[in-house]
Amino acid sequence: MIRTHKKEQYALRAMLELAKKSGKGPTKISDIAAAQAIPIRFLEVILSQLKASGFVDSKRGFYGGYYLLRPPDQITVGDVLRFMQGDEDPAHRVSCMSKKECPFNCDCAFVPMWTKLNKAVFKIYDETSFQDLLNIERRRH
Amino acid sequence: MIRTHKKEQYALRAMLELAKKSGKGPTKISDIAAAQAIPIRFLEVILSQLKASGFVDSKRGFYGGYYLLRPPDQITVGDVLRFMQGDEDPAHRVSCMSKKECPFNCDCAFVPMWTKLNKAVFKIYDETSFQDLLNIERRRH
DNA sequence: CCATTCTTGACTAAATAGGTCAACAAATAT
DNA sequence: ATATTTGTTGACCTATTTAGTCAAGAATGG
Numbered sequence: 001m002i003r004t005h006k007k008e009q010y011a012l013r014a015m016l017e018l019a020k021k022s023g024k025g026p027t028k029i030s031d032i033a034a035a036q037a038i039p040i041r042f043l044e045v046i047l048s049q050l051k052a053s054g055f056v057d058s059k060r061g062f063y064g065g066y067y068l069l070r071p072p073d074q075i076t077v078g079d080v081l082r083f084m085q086g087d088e089d090p091a092h093r094v095s096c097m098s099k100k101e102c103p104f105n106c107d108c109a110f111v112p113m114w115t116k117l118n119k120a121v122f123k124i125y126d127e128t129s130f131q132d133l134l135n136i137e138r139r140r141h
Numbered sequence: 142m143i144r145t146h147k148k149e150q151y152a153l154r155a156m157l158e159l160a161k162k163s164g165k166g167p168t169k170i171s172d173i174a175a176a177q178a179i180p181i182r183f184l185e186v187i188l189s190q191l192k193a194s195g196f197v198d199s200k201r202g203f204y205g206g207y208y209l210l211r212p213p214d215q216i217t218v219g220d221v222l223r224f225m226q227g228d229e230d231p232a233h234r235v236s237c238m239s240k241k242e243c244p245f246n247c248d249c250a251f252v253p254m255w256t257k258l259n260k261a262v263f264k265i266y267d268e269t270s271f272q273d274l275l276n277i278e279r280r281r282h
Numbered sequence: 283c284c285a286t287t288c289t290t291g292a293c294t295a296a297a298t299a300g301g302t303c304a305a306c307a308a309a310t311a312t
Numbered sequence: 313a314t315a316t317t318t319g320t321t322g323a324c325c326t327a328t329t330t331a332g333t334c335a336a337g338a339a340t341g342g
Contacts, residue, residue, distance in 0.1 A: 026287095028286095028287070028288090029287080029288070030287090044288075044289080044290090045289095045290085047288090048288080048289060048290070051289095058287090058288060058289090059287085059288080060286085060287050060288045060289085061285090061286065061287060061288080062285070062286050062287070063286090063287090064286075064287045064288060065287075065288085066288090
């Protein structure tokens with residue numbers, strides 16, 4: 001099993017929700033949480049972090065909430081995941097273990113496979129914009 | 142970050158070690174553990190589980206140990222990982238979360254992306270046989 | 283000034299990965 | 313035989329990480 005963290009999932013879903021409302025003013029955390037079935041307190045933390053990415057911004061007060069800073073076709077899943085994953089060595093985003101803890105110093109027969117995997121995975125992430133996701137959702141209804 | 146479990150890593154490494162010794166009789170758990178830097182008690186458990194896969198078998202006693210039941214070019218990384226991952230729904234080996242816990246019952250805009258990812262990842266796993274890994278290792282020396 | 287909403291860091295809970303152990307069973311050596 | 317080596321198995325432990333909560337405070341708009 002390979003599974004992304006819930007936190008990353010929630011970040012993607014929150015972004016999708018904001019993409020839906022793109023251009024319609026701020027969306028409240030509580031609305032995003034309800035729409036995407038995300039624990040609200042946790043979402044507060046996640047959105048707050050996401051602000052540093054430059055993809056979203058927020059406004060306080062009565063008509064406050066979060067909103068996208070770019071159109072949905074200019075943000076990809078890869079962008080968001082890379083940000084959520086921090087400054088991890090790009091070559092190790094998908095791998096056996098972090099370079100430090102590898103007893104073979106990441107010089108083993110499996111390395112080429114992990115490299116391939118890394119590229120294949122992020123190629124797909126990078127090819128998926130939030131506009132693409134919106135289109136998929138629309139086609140479903 | 143997407144990272145395979147240590148247990149799966151250890152299984153792959155143990156198999157690689159057995160591939161190296163393929164045709165040379167049984168290899169002791171302790172030797173595999175030493176060669177591949179795997180905690181021996183943990184490796185006992187892993188190899189024991191691997192027997193059920195049909196890729197390896199074991200022999201007890203003085204000249205005992207583990208050995209492959211097929212030549213290294215007839216076992217792939219995909220084979221081993223699929224086995225270690227159990228009877229997980231194939232479509233969810235790489236995904237956001239298990240079908241049960243998905244609040245949208247796995248019917249959301251992200252599904253096509255996870256499906257693509259799943260296929261891409263296992264394509265690479267399935268294309269990598271232990272003979273391939275041995276060849277890589279030989280080329281390195 | 284009041285209601286609403288985001289902000290932030292500290293905190294806690296729960297899950298699971300990762301690892302350990304010990305008593306036992308089988309094979310071989312002598 | 314029997315001592316030694318080696319695999320078998322299920323129960324057990326625990327450190328880490330993920331996941332989630334909270335509360336006091338700071339903007340914002342009415």
